[in-house]
Structures are given as structure tokens and as C-alpha cells.
Amino acid sequence: MSTARATLVAEHREVTGKKVSTLRRAGRLPAVVYGHGIDSDSISVDAHEFEQLRRHTGPNALVDLSVDGKMARPVLVHSVQVHPVNRRTLHVDLFLVRMTEELTVDVPLVATGDAPAVTLHGGTLLHPSESVRVRALPDHLPQVIEYSVALLLDFDTTIHVRDLSIPSDVTLLTDGDEIIAKVQPPRVEEEPVAVAEAVEGEAAEAEGAGEAVGAEGAEAPGSAAG
Secondary structure (H helix, E strand, C coil): CCCCCEEEEEEECCCCHHHHHHHHHCCEEEEEEEECCEEEEEEEEEHHHHHHHHHHCCCCCCEEEEECCCCCEEEEEEEEEECCCCCCEEEEEEEECCCCCCEEEEEEEEEECCCHHHHCCCCEEECCCCEEEEEECHHHCCCCEEEECCCCCCCCCEEEHHHCCCCCCCEECCCCCCEEEEEECCCCCCHHHHHHHHHHHHHHHHHHHHHHHHHHHHHHHHHHHC
């Protein structure tokens, strides 16, 4: 496993509250770094540099953070606040990790291959669970966990959490019975047919009733004549 990690340079900041908008206009991104047993520190990072880092690293990737030129320390990007309209990053929380302490994180699941129940039978692939929770040392955290959907041969087959291949140095915390993939059969549109049959049935009844009334009306004059 490579020990090379992405790096991020930060500066301590005194500007807080609504005044951080001036930082954003200057291309700086307000952030906070915190961890167990340490006081949180308000910092700022280069906004463009952070966006590039996010594009090239996974959600659980360790980043070496250096504040004001001091020795870099490993952090995880814990949470990212984005603007609801333009989706620009507004604020970042960085968690300072201890390399000897295990962390609990959610790992995204990535489906690979093709499901025969979809390609051959026209079903719809469903992903009831798109991530699993694991525990591992910081430098052993998986970025994603892949699994193949090629085993989904029919609509009765399901893939569960217990079917995943988990690294030996990672502890799986999610219930193994949880379903992560299955194929839903195509919907059969029987309702329009049933409605059409009902309409035809009503029309036939109405037609029969009309014939009966016509027959009764035809007899009446004959009876009067007789």
C-alpha cells in the first residue's frame, strides 16, 4: 500500500461569522480542524486547491494538512457544506486522526458488470443500500467496495451485505442480511385491458337491455290490434 498522501496547505484565520464572505471572494475557503482531545482551530484553505483535491481523492482518503507552515498532520474531510443553488463549497470540517486509533466510516458501494435479469428479462436494477459502515485504522479505510451484479440471473436472486468481499484488516459493522442489490421485474400493464373488458361488458349488457325493450315495444301494438 502506498504511503503517499494528498497534501493541503492552510492558514489560521481570525475572521468568523458572516465576515467569512470576504474570504470566499478572495478565493479562500473557511474550514475548521478538530479532533479528540484537541481544541478546534479555525483555518482557511485555497478554494481551487480544495476542489482539485476532492476530485482526485476518495471520501475516506487521508490528507496531510499543514497549518501556517507547521508539520503536516493527517486529517479526514469529515463534512462539506455546499450552497443549495450553485453547489459551491462554503465550509469544510476536517477531522484530525490518530494513526493508531480505528475510525468508523461509511464506505460507498460500487456495482460492476451487468445483471442478466436486466439485460435479458427487462428488469430494473435496484440498490436498497448504497453504502456500508466499517471500522479500520485510518490508513486502511477503503475508498469504495465493489461487487458484481452478474449473479442476478432472475428476479428472485438478491445480493446481501454478507456477500461482499471485505479486506481482512477492515471490520464490517452493517448487518449482513441487508440487501444491497436486486432486480425488479417489469411492470405488466393489465389494468387498461381489464378496464376495456369491463367497458365491453357494460356495452353488451346495455345492448341486450335495449333489445329486450325493443321486443316488448313490438309486442304491444300487436296485442292491441288483436
